[in-house]
Amino acid sequence: MMNLSDSSTPARDGHPDILSAKAWIGKLGGSPVRPQSFAASPVLAIGHFRFDGLAEEVECPKLPFHYISVALGGPLVIEACLGGEKVKGRVLPGQSLIMAAERSNVWRWDRPTEEAHVFLHAEFLDRIADEAGNGRADISDRLAFTDTPLRHTILALTEEMQRPGSISPLFFDMAADVIARRILFRHCQKDGKAGANTAGANTAGALTARQLRRVLSLVEDRLSEDISLDDLAGAAGLSRFHFVRAFKTAVGTPPHRWLVGLRIKRAKELLLSRTTTIIEVASLVGFESQSHFGQVFLSHVGMPPREWRRRALS
Template sequence: MELNSKQQKLDEQVDSARQQLSDDGASLPLLTMCELVYSRPYAVLESVAGDTNVDNLQVAIWRNHLLEFSRTKQPANHTISLQLSGQRVHRLDKKKPGVIPGRFAILPAQSASVWQSEGETRFAHIYFTPKFLNTLATEAFDVDSDRFELIEGELLQDDQLQRLSASAVEIFFKPDKPLQLETNSLAQVLGVHLIRGYSNLFSPPDRLQQEKLTPTQLEQVLEYIDANLERSLSVGELAHLLKLSQYHFLRAFRNTLGQTPRHYVLHYRVSKAQELIRQGKPNLADIAYQVGFSSQSHMTTAFKQVVGVTPKQFRKAI
């Protein structure tokens, strides 16, 4: 069948099914109505996680079937598309080579595209709202958001972007619900990497490389973390405390302590758990919740990562 005929058939399916997908659209705010329609039956949404209102990004795993066309029609979100496995996928509307496993496509919001695969393929899509990246560009690079433009690309090879994308998949689809601080930090780092490497903007000013928290700011934020350790903490909350943008807070915190807020909070929670175990607190589940872990298993994983042994093994050794 000719490509135009395929597109026309898909367009007709969109028009007829749009009314039936309101519930899907409400539950998946970044997966636009058109993406959901075009996924049937040409692609299958295996799983989706994240909330742009909380995490600033959303991650989805798609599986496309053999030799079928799929089309994203003017999506509302920016997309990082990483092919996880399968055959080469070609972009037909621009006659470009497309992507292969381990390579990326960057698809800005409102950019329609038509693709064809040589076989069954599996993709991870990471979605950002234009509002989030525009705000981040303004805060991090001191430019008017109207100047910011994400540049599309296919068959991209970027080791850092691959590591960050793999981290996003791992964090959002692990058994324990990710911490908001964790997802916010990842969104910030991924967003800045996109702006630096795949936009029309220049590099940030050198002064940002040297930015640090003042002693007063550091004391204030560490005392706040200690006082609120039992609950979920976000980067936005900590940045707001110091009246800084999230980007500048992340950079200043890392430049001051040599680690991200997420790593600091994780290690601090583990150290507090060690302290409570030494004090003879009997219930490990109670300790986990007291120091802010979502479950005992979450604490056990973090504890072993930081200390090298599990909480039970640590208790036996003291």
């Protein structure tokens, strides 16, 4: 599994769009809260930073991302000028704000704060909107609102970022889809009203048995490699938007959980061979490190791989 933390993978974190998100955080004086403060995929970046009070206005560059944050400090009063429109609000801990991509943005706030935030690529949200039959996504700038599912998703991402190893590409893909659907459903404009968009209401049926066989065949062939949501959707012959719903209807669990389950099942089979080392097992089932594999195995099985093997072979 590819490591996407800020301490490595310069090929992906070095993409100009990703660098623009890091530069934007730096312009506002963000400092890391944890050892792993930033991680990114091509369509989604996540961060966890602390900011001092901003008494003087600071103008930041436009972003190719839609910016969504969750306040973990405060309360604080934020004043901003987004796309030439002045906004002001009192933000409580747990509340969020959204700024659409390509907005001119000037900021000021009255006290230190801590923020968890995501940067969702605008082209990706447009793609999901198009697949949902909604055309171009017209996102709404919003300040000081509460969206519990969105908050939980963002905070889960910041926690996942702290685990040993890496965030898998499929986990990133799924998180990007969940956030995109939530944004489309609750925070986009349609007929002049925010949240009136019907994205996510698609009633696609379950995958057919033939589609499931194709997906399983792809996974079995590439279990030791990174597997993306686009790979799985392509095997089923569906867009990723329709695949996620159809897969969960057929299997009863999201694709990333299903894939982890398959990796653990295969790992158990490999652990029954005394000649295969733990680190070899980890690599064969798609984990980049033994420590990451051990943590995931422990969380699913209830004991470390070495202990499971000892008991299984005794």
